Amino acid sequence: MKDTHFTILNPARDEIQAVFLKSALKLIKVGLKPSRGLTKTKLMAKASAITGVTYKLSAIDNAIEDLQCVIDEATQGDSDT
Secondary structure (H helix, E strand, O other): OOOOOOOOOOOOOHHHHHHHHHHHHHHHHHOOOOOOOOOHHHHHHHHHHHHOOOOOOOOHHHHHHHHHHHHHHHHOOOOOO
């Protein structure tokens, strides 16, 4: 049987946070709330902290694109995948 468990080392890294934030923003965009504590304002503030760009609440698409750039830069050096 193949082991399918993964361990994320240092989940506080910006790249890892960007993956989860991107998913949460996509949920918010379609009208779902990922968690009671994760509001649109908090998610956009976290995205701003990672990307360094200040976003308005209506700029979800821009935040998602910028977070994808952060993810792409982090995974660009990985040749294992």
